[in-house]
Amino acid sequence: MKWVVPAGYKKEQIxxxxxxxxxxxxxxxxxxxxxDILDNWRAIHGYPMHALKxxxxxxxxxxxxxxxxxxxxxxxxxxxxKLDRSKRGILRKLTLFxxxxxxxxxxxxxxxxxxxxxxxxxxxxxxxxxxxxTNHDYIAKPRPSGYRGVHLVxxxxxxxPGKKEYSGLLIEIQIRSKLQHLWATADETIGIxxxxxxxxxxxxPEWLEFFKLVSSAFALMxxxxxxxxxxxxxxxxxxxxxxxxxxxxxxxxxxxxKRGIHETQELKKKGKFQYYLLELNIPKEELSVTPxxxxxxxKAIEKYAEIEKRNINKKEYNVVLVSADKTxxxxxxxxxxxxxxxxxxxxxxxxxxxx
Numbered sequence: 455m456k457w458v459v460p461a462g463y464k465k466e467q468i469x470x471x472x473x474x475x476x477x478x479x480x481x482x483x484x485x486x487x488x489x490d491i492l493d494n495w496r497a498i499h500g501y502p503m504h505a506l507k508x509x510x511x512x513x514x515x516x517x518x519x520x521x522x523x524x525x526x527x528x529x530x531x532x533x534x535x536k537l538d539r540s541k542r543g544i545l546r547k548l549t550l551f552x553x554x555x556x557x558x559x560x561x562x563x564x565x566x567x568x569x570x571x572x573x574x575x576x577x578x579x580x581x582x583x584x585x586x587x588t589n590h591d592y593i594a595k596p597r598p599s600g601y602r603g604v605h606l607v608x609x610x611x612x613x614x615p616g617k618k619e620y621s622g623l624l625i626e627i628q629i630r631s632k633l634q635h636l637w638a639t640a641d642e643t644i645g646i647x648x649x650x651x652x653x654x655x656x657x658x659p660e661w662l663e664f665f666k667l668v669s670s671a672f673a674l675m676x677x678x679x680x681x682x683x684x685x686x687x688x689x690x691x692x693x694x695x696x697x698x699x700x701x702x703x704x705x706x707x708x709x710x711x712k713r714g715i716h717e718t719q720e721l722k723k724k725g726k727f728q729y730y731l732l733e734l735n736i737p738k739e740e741l742s743v744t745p746x747x748x749x750x751x752x753k754a755i756e757k758y759a760e761i762e763k764r765n766i767n768k769k770e771y772n773v774v775l776v777s778a779d780k781t782x783x784x785x786x787x788x789x790x791x792x793x794x795x796x797x798x799x800x801x802x803x804x805x806x807x808x809x
Contacts (some may be wrong), residue, residue, distance in 0.1 A: 456630065456752060457504075458497040460619055465551045468495050472550025476537045482667045489766075492550065492732045493759045497528055499557030500755070502610035503527070506584070507777070510627070513576040520564040521572075526776045527755075528556045530762040535651070554587065554607045555626035566631035566676040569593065573604055573629055585609040587624060593634070596681045599655045599662065600669030601638065603630030633672050633801070640798040641665055643708070664698040671695060671805055689809050696806040705802060708795045729754040733761065734772040 461749040463471075474480045507525040514521045520735070533553070561576075563569050574580075587607040596602045606627040612618050630638070638653070640783035644661065645652045652665055659746035670680040671691055685691040699705065731754060734741050746754035756774040765771040 457501040458494065458752065458755060460498050461491075461494040461788070463491050467491060468551045469549040472537050475534060475550075476541055481711065489759075489763055492530070492533070495534070495550065496556050497755050497759075498620065499527060499623050499625065500751075501538050501617065502620050502625050503557035503559060504777075505558045505610065505612075506608065506625050506627060509576060510559055513572060514561060517572055517575065518565075518568045521562055521568070523559060523561045524776060525559045527758075527771070527773060528553075528558065529774050530766070531772070554624045557623070558626045558628065561629045562628070562635045563629070563631050566593070566678060569604060569629055569631055573606070577606055577608070577627070582608075583611045583613075585611065593630070593671065593678055596669060596673065596679065597653075598666075598682065599641075599653050600666040600681050600694065601641070601653050602634045602669060602673065602678070603628050603638070605629075631676065633676060636795075636798045636801065637665070637669055637672055640708070640795050643795050644704075660698065662704060664695070664702055667691060667695045667698060668802065668805075672801075684703060692805050692809050695802075696809070699802065699806055705799050708799055729775060729777050731758055731761070732774050734770075735770070737770050758790070 471488035471491035474484050475492065485520065496547060503525045507523060510523040514523055533550070533556070536545065536548065536553065537550065539545045563572055578586070585608065587609050588605070590605040591606060606629070608625055608627065610623050610625060611621045613621075634806070641652050645657070651657060652661055655662060666681050667686055670684040671688075672681045674688055674691070680686060685694060713714050726747065728748045729746040729751060731744040731746070732741065733744075744757070746757075754775055758773065761773050765773065
């Protein structure tokens with residue numbers, strides 16, 4: 455099985471590339487070189503990410519067969535956005551080399567009660583050579599935006615030939631319940647269409663308030679801590695959500711966006727696909743999905759880099775390369791790229807109709 459190998463770039467070169475990518479007017483020569491460095495630096499996280507995803511799958515099959523997982527390499531614009539926010543002083547000082555989530559895995563548990571046991575058995579209390587770097591429980595203490603879930607960052611380690619060259623790379627693991635996942639995907643879906651980052655608390659106040667309230671409603675359902683500065687009483691909370699939903703026309707907009715998005719390339723081609731390149735054109739409300747087999751991994755990564763580079767200045771163009779064992783898992787885990795927020799709308803409707 456062939457994986458992208460490190461090109462030998464040093465920390466200083468990687469950080470230089472990150473600085474060039476967020477600089478005001480880099481030369482074409484510098485930009486192309488910086489993008490090549492980023493492309494390799496990001497791509498080499500593929501194997502450690504794959505190894506940890508396999509671990510997640512093993513434990514899910516035992517502890518929660520209804521749960522599911524996926525993996526993804528971070529999109530260029532997400533990398534750019536994080537580095538740019540750091541440069542502007544909005545985030546703590548962060549360099550491209552230090553970024554902890556270039557490779558990421560998700561584990562979505564069918565019930566919130568499975569999250570802690572899964573975290574413990576699969577990672578925190580398990581025997582592993584990988585080193586735990588950070589452990590943030592945003593279920594016990596939700597983010598101000600309303601985001602809830604557990605975030606772990608591990609430093610990959612291997613002493614096996616052909617694999618130890620990946621030692622030291624960081625992989626982020628997000629573990630959350632299905633209900634928390636519905637909130638997160640609805641948050642990201644709306645963020646894509648209104649061109650704002652709700653989960654980073656960089657959006658219009660009315661949208662930030664709406665998602666904070668809904669997060670607390672979901673937390674009440676799961677008997678978990680609520681977001682700070684939101685009502686503790688169910689009726690008061692639900693009525694506030696009802697009012698905000700009416701003002702923002704959330705359900706109407708979500709349904710409209712879902713109808714508008716259509717797949718321009720059907721997954722009708724026969725074969726067992728492992729990688730999917732998703733290209734979302736927001737103004738045209740078009741989604742293109744290109745599948746790749748396991749043997750086409752390198753081709754998929756190269757195509758991903760090519761499309762990102764070609765659309766480097768088009769914020770309205772969203773592209774991501776994802777891996778999922780089945781097309782159904784792909785749609786479950788990355789519903790924001792399909793505008794498929796039916797389940798979120800269903801729960802939200804129950805909330806606004808209760809009182």
